[in-house]
Amino acid sequence: MFCFQCEQAAGGTGCTKIGVCGKQPDVAALQDLIVFGLKGVAFWAHKAREKGAIDRDIDVHMIEALFTTVTNVDFDPASCAKVAQKTVQMRDKARALFEKANGGPFKGDVPAAAGDWKLPAGQAEMVALGRKHGVKAFHSDPDVNSVQNILLYGCKGMAAYADHAHILGKDDPKIYGFIHKALASMLDAKLGLMDFVGLCMECGKTNIDCMGLLNKAHIEKYQAPTPTPVSIGAKAGKAILVSGHDLKMLEELLKQTEGKGVNVYTHVEMLPAHGYPGLKKYKHLVGNFGSAWQNQHKEFADFPGAIIFNTNCIQRPGDQYKDRLFTWGRVQWPGVKHIDGWDFSEVIAAAQKAEGFKEMPAKNILTGCGHDAVLGLADKVIAAVKSGAIKRFFVIGGCDGAKPGRNYYTQFAEKLPKDTVILTLACGKYRFNKLDLGDIGGIPRLLDVGQCNDAYSAVQIALALAGAFNCGVNDLPLSIVLSWYEQKAVVVLLSLLSLDIKNMKLGPTLPAFVTPNVLNFLVENFNIGPIGSVEEDMKQMLGA
Numbered sequence: 001m002f003c004f005q006c007e008q009a010a011g012g013t014g015c016t017k018i019g020v021c022g023k024q025p026d027v028a029a030l031q032d033l034i035v036f037g038l039k040g041v042a043f044w045a046h047k048a049r050e051k052g053a054i055d056r057d058i059d060v061h062m063i064e065a066l067f068t069t070v071t072n073v074d075f076d077p078a079s080c081a082k083v084a085q086k087t088v089q090m091r092d093k094a095r096a097l098f099e100k101a102n103g104g105p106f107k108g109d110v111p112a113a114a115g116d117w118k119l120p121a122g123q124a125e126m127v128a129l130g131r132k133h134g135v136k137a138f139h140s141d142p143d144v145n146s147v148q149n150i151l152l153y154g155c156k157g158m159a160a161y162a163d164h165a166h167i168l169g170k171d172d173p174k175i176y177g178f179i180h181k182a183l184a185s186m187l188d189a190k191l192g193l194m195d196f197v198g199l200c201m202e203c204g205k206t207n208i209d210c211m212g213l214l215n216k217a218h219i220e221k222y223q224a225p226t227p228t229p230v231s232i233g234a235k236a237g238k239a240i241l242v243s244g245h246d247l248k249m250l251e252e253l254l255k256q257t258e259g260k261g262v263n264v265y266t267h268v269e270m271l272p273a274h275g276y277p278g279l280k281k282y283k284h285l286v287g288n289f290g291s292a293w294q295n296q297h298k299e300f301a302d303f304p305g306a307i308i309f310n311t312n313c314i315q316r317p318g319d320q321y322k323d324r325l326f327t328w329g330r331v332q333w334p335g336v337k338h339i340d341g342w343d344f345s346e347v348i349a350a351a352q353k354a355e356g357f358k359e360m361p362a363k364n365i366l367t368g369c370g371h372d373a374v375l376g377l378a379d380k381v382i383a384a385v386k387s388g389a390i391k392r393f394f395v396i397g398g399c400d401g402a403k404p405g406r407n408y409y410t411q412f413a414e415k416l417p418k419d420t421v422i423l424t425l426a427c428g429k430y431r432f433n434k435l436d437l438g439d440i441g442g443i444p445r446l447l448d449v450g451q452c453n454d455a456y457s458a459v460q461i462a463l464a465l466a467g468a469f470n471c472g473v474n475d476l477p478l479s480i481v482l483s484w485y486e487q488k489a490v491v492v493l494l495s496l497l498s499l500d501i502k503n504m505k506l507g508p509t510l511p512a513f514v515t516p517n518v519l520n521f522l523v524e525n526f527n528i529g530p531i532g533s534v535e536e537d538m539k540q541m542l543g544a
C-alpha cells in the first residue's frame with residue numbers, strides 16, 4: 001500500500017505497511033480501486049453533462065464513494081468492495097447516459113479508467129487490481145502528480161460536505177458537475193501543471209458554494225446558531241454519545257430518545273450542534289463529552305453508554321467499548337454494528353443496558369458564534385476595533401491530531417495578548433476551548449464559529465469586516481493559523497487560497513503530497529508558511 005493523504009502519513013512521507021490510522025493494506029487497495037473507478041464514472045458523467053444529461057444516482061454515488069475514502073471513515077473491506085462494485089455499475093450507467101445524449105458511442109480515445117474493465121468477483125482479486133492503481137501512478141511528473149492529489153483530496157473533502165447537504169435535502173448540480181470535471185481531468189494527458197493548479201482553485205471556490213449550501217441547509221432546518229453555553233459535565237442517567245458532523249442524524253436520534261430517560265451528548269465536531277435552536281430545544285441534549293478524536297480510546301472507555309459515529313474520525317475500537325459502539329452513514333469498522341438507515345433503537349437499547357452517568361457538574365464552554373451571531377454584534381465589534389480595544393483577530397482553526405507539535409495551538413491561544421479575539425472552527429479548538437480567555441467589553445475573546453464546514457461562516461465574518469472597514473481581507477487586522485489533518489482541511493485551505501487570502505500559517509507539518517516545487521509555488525503566490533515558534537510567529541503577526 002501507499003497512502004499519504006493525511007497529516008499522519010508514516011515518516012512524513014506515506015504509509016506503506018499499514019496505515020498509522022489503522023487502515024489495512026487491503027482496504028487501502030480497495031479505496032485506490034474506488035478512486036480509479038470514480039475517474040471512469042467522472043469521464044462519462046462529465047461528457048454526458050456537456051450534452052445536458054444528468055443522473056442523480058451517479059452524482060450521489062460520486063460523493064458517497066469519495067467520502068468513503070476520506071481518512072478515518074471506512075475501514076471495512078467488505079463495505080469498500082461493495083462501493084467498488086457500485087462504482088463500476090455507475091460507470092456503465094454514466095456511459096449509457098452519455099451515449100444516449102450523444103445519439104451514439106464516443107468517437108475519441110477512452111482512457112483505461114473509463115473503459116469496460118470488469119471487477120473481479122473475489123475480494124482478494126479486487127485488492128490485487130487496486131494495488132495497480134495507487135496514488136503514485138496518477139502521473140509520471142511528480143509535480144503534476146502532487147497537484148492531482150491535492151485536487152483529489154479537495155474533491156474528497158468537498159464530497160463530505162456535499163453528502164451532509166444532500167442528507168438534508170440540498171443538492172447543487174454545479175458541485176456534482178465540478179467533481180466530475182475534476183476527476184475526469186486527471187485522465188486527460190493534454191493537461192499540465194497549471195491546468196491542475198487552476199482546477200485546485202476552482203475546487204476551492206466550488207467548496208465555498210458547497211459549504212454555503214450546507215450552512216443554508218443547517219439554518220433552514222435548525223435556525224441560525226446563537227451563542228450557547230454547553231456543559232462539559234454529565235447529568236445522572238443513561239447516555240448516548242454522538243460523534244461526527246451530521247446534524248440530521250443527531251436530530252433523528254434526539255427524536256427517538258425523547259421521553260426514554262436517555263441523555264444525548266456531543267463529541268468533537270458535534271459540539272456546535274448545541275448552538276442551533278432546532279436542536280437545543282431537546283432538553284435531553286445535555287452536554288459535550290471528551291476532547292478531540294485522537295483521545296477516543298481512553299475517553300470512550302470511560303463513557304458509560306452507547307456511542308455512535310456518523311462521520312469521521314473513528315479509530316480502532318477498544319474492547320472496553322466495542323460492543324456499545326455503532327457506526328452510521330459512510331463510517332464502518334469491521335465487527336462494529338452499522339446502523340443502516342434511521343432506526344436507532346439498537347443504539348438506545350445499548351445505552352439503556354449500560355451503566356449510565358452519575359451527576360458530574362462541570363463548567364460550560366461556549367459555542368454557536370456563527371456569522372449571524374457575530375455580525376449581530378457588528379457595531380460593537382467595529383467600535384472596539386476603532387477604539388483599539390480589539391487590536392487583532394486570529395482565526396485558529398482546523399483539525400486536531402495525534403502527532404506531537406500540536407500544543408503550539410494551545411500555547412498560541414494562551415499567549416495571545418488580551419486585546420485580541422480568536423475565531424475558531426473544527427476540532428483543533430479542543431486544544432484551547434476549555435481555557436478561560438475572558439472578554440473584551442462583553443465580546444468573548446474566544447468565538448466558536450462551528451464545524452470545519454463553518455469555515456464558510458468565518459469567511460462571511462471576514463468579508464463583512466472587510467466591507468465595514470472598506471478594505472480587502474488581507475488588509476484586515478486578521479491572521480490565520482491553521483492546523484490540518486485530513487482532506488476536509490485540504491479543501492478548506494483551497495477555499496481560502498481561492499479567495500486570495502495570504503500569509504496563512506499551516507501546521508503542525510506540511511503535507512507529504514506537496515512536492516518542493518508545488519510548495520514554492522504556494523509560498524510565492526500566497527506567502528503561506530509552516531508554523532514555527534509560537535513567540536516568533538505571534539510577533540510577526542502582531543507586527544511587533
Ligand code: SF4
Nearest residue numbers: 003005006015019021
Ligand atoms: Fe496513513 Fe493517513 Fe493514509 Fe491512514 S489516511 S494510511 S494514516 S496517510
Ligand code: SF3
Nearest residue numbers: 313399426427452485
Ligand atoms: Fe477533520 Fe476528523 Fe477534525 Fe471537521 S473530520 S475537522 S479531523
